[in-house]
Amino acid sequence: MKYHTRQRDAVLRFFMDHGDRCFTAREVYDAVDAGEATVFRAITALTESGLLKKYASGSGRGDSATYQYNACGSRTDHIHLKCEHCGGLIHMDCSFMATILAHFLDEHGFAVDCGKTVIYGLCENCRKEEEPHA
Amino acid sequence: MKYHTRQRDAVLRFFMDHGDRCFTAREVYDAVDAGEATVFRAITALTESGLLKKYASGSGRGDSATYQYNACGSRTDHIHLKCEHCGGLIHMDCSFMATILAHFLDEHGFAVDCGKTVIYGLCENCRKEEEPHA
DNA sequence: TTCAATGCAAAGCTTTTGCATAAAG
DNA sequence: CTTTATGCAAAAGCTTTGCATTGAA
Numbered sequence: 001m002k003y004h005t006r007q008r009d010a011v012l013r014f015f016m017d018h019g020d021r022c023f024t025a026r027e028v029y030d031a032v033d034a035g036e037a038t039v040f041r042a043i044t045a046l047t048e049s050g051l052l053k054k055y056a057s058g059s060g061r062g063d064s065a066t067y068q069y070n071a072c073g074s075r076t077d078h079i080h081l082k083c084e085h086c087g088g089l090i091h092m093d094c095s096f097m098a099t100i101l102a103h104f105l106d107e108h109g110f111a112v113d114c115g116k117t118v119i120y121g122l123c124e125n126c127r128k129e130e131e132p133h134a
Numbered sequence: 135m136k137y138h139t140r141q142r143d144a145v146l147r148f149f150m151d152h153g154d155r156c157f158t159a160r161e162v163y164d165a166v167d168a169g170e171a172t173v174f175r176a177i178t179a180l181t182e183s184g185l186l187k188k189y190a191s192g193s194g195r196g197d198s199a200t201y202q203y204n205a206c207g208s209r210t211d212h213i214h215l216k217c218e219h220c221g222g223l224i225h226m227d228c229s230f231m232a233t234i235l236a237h238f239l240d241e242h243g244f245a246v247d248c249g250k251t252v253i254y255g256l257c258e259n260c261r262k263e264e265e266p267h268a
Numbered sequence: 269t270t271c272a273a274t275g276c277a278a279a280g281c282t283t284t285t286g287c288a289t290a291a292a293g
Numbered sequence: 294c295t296t297t298a299t300g301c302a303a304a305a306g307c308t309t310t311g312c313a314t315t316g317a318a
Contacts, residue, residue, distance in 0.1 A: 003272055003317045025308080035275040040308060056190040058199055060283035061306045065193045081244050090244065096237050103230050109258025110215050110224065120250040124243025137292045137297055159283080169300040174283060194308035195281045 001045050007034035011042040015052060015069040022055060022066035022087050043067055053080070053089070055118070079112075081119045085126035135179050141168035145176040149186060149203040156189060156200035156221050177201055187214070187223070189252070213246075215253045219260035 001008075010032040015023070023031075029039045046052040046067075053070040057063045068089055072078070079097060081090040104110045122130065135142075144166040149157070157165075163173045180186040180201075187204040191197045202223055206212070213231060215224040238244045256264065 001272090005273060005317075007274070037276080037309075038274055041273080044308095054192070056192050058188070058190050058193070058283090060193065060198070060281085061304090062284080063190075063193055064307055081238070081242065083244075084247060084250070090242065092242060094241065096241065100234055100237075103234075104215070104253075104255070107228065107230065108215065108224065108226060109261065110217075110253075110255050111261055112253055112255040113218060116218070116254040117252075119238075119244075119246055119253075121238070121244050121246040127243065127245055135297090139292075139298060141299075171284075171301080172299055175298080178283095192308090193282085194306080195279090196308085198282055 007032070007038050008042045008045075010034060011039060012046060012051065015046070015067070019069040019071060020088055022068045024064045024066050026064065028067075055082075077114060079114050079117060079119060081121065081123070083123035083126055084120050085122055085130065088123055090123060141166070141172050142176045142179075144168060145173060146180060146185065149180070149201065153203040153205060154220075154222055156202045158198045158200050160198060162201075187252075189216075211248060213248055213251060213253060215255065215257070217257035217260055218254050219256055219264065222257055224257060 011028060011034065014028060014032050025036075025040055025043055028043065029036050032039065034042070043052060047054050051070060052067045055066045055068070057065060068087075070089075072091060078091055078093045079100075081092055082088070083090070101112050101114075104112050145162060145168065148162060148166050159170075159174055159177055162177065163170050166173065168176070177186060181188050185204060186201045189200045189202070191199055202221075204223075206225060212225055212227045213234075215226055216222070217224070235246050235248075238246050
């Protein structure tokens with residue numbers, strides 16, 4: 001990762017332009033003009049640098065990992081909420097977070113790893129869609 | 135899953151006997167006397183029934199999913215904390231949980247899916263080990 | 269000119285499937 | 294006796310690697 005290339009720029013730009021969605025390596029490969037191995041190498045590098053967030057699906061046949069642009073980079077002081085319906089990534093940056101983390105630590109002796117933790121559920125919009133008669 | 139077989143019993147018993155740890159399908163296959171496909175079929179069935187919890191690692195080559203016994207079965211009203219160091223699974227069944235879920239819902243419009251969410255971090259014992267001079 | 273990045277094709281792993289056989293009920 | 298589970302081997306799919314070539318600085 002010492003030189004600057006057209007392919008790597010294209011991969012990063014693709015993720016930045018669709019920051020609200022997840023993509024498999026295959027989808028990125030289909031979207032940008034670069035070889036398959038190059039796409040994997042670029043995605044791996046971006047993930048390691050913190051610019052991409054990786055979501056591992058079930059492993060093995062027919063189930064590939066997905067990646068999403070992570071605007072906050074390597075900051076790890078807030079929790080991510082991920083909507084299971086629309087795939088949106090919400091950055092929970094509110095003050096109550098500190099209270100939650102303190103509770104886990106004080107009452108359960110558990111130090112939360114914000115960088116690795118993702119809370120799954122349904123976001124506001126998708127809840128409305130899924131329960132039209134509530 | 136209509137008949138009762140020695141192989142499926144063995145797989146379930148293996149997980150129950152080591153409820154504190156995660157195993158890959160390969161490890162289970164090495165430990166119990168059953169074919170590879172049978173092990174996968176048994177694990178899949180147990181996971182679907184809620185008796186096993188699945189942790190998907192990165193997909194593809196060299197990275198396999200792991201499974202762990204989930205004593206609480208299909209109950210989904212509490213959150214799981216997983217220690218990244220010892221692999222232990224903590225069932226957070228305290229009353230503050232309701233407060234947390236309410237906050238997510240009221241302030242962020244986000245309905246947490248407890249069944250799918252796992253909070254990663256370091257448990258009490260492992261924190262002490264990792265920071266001997268604190 | 270030099271050293272890193274690309275791309276293709278081949279290799280590697282995990283998981284699934286097909287099908288004949290064995291076992292459960 | 295009928296129906297489901299097993300097991301082997303082959304297939305499938307995602308990701309990585311080797312190596313010659315291209316491109317960046």
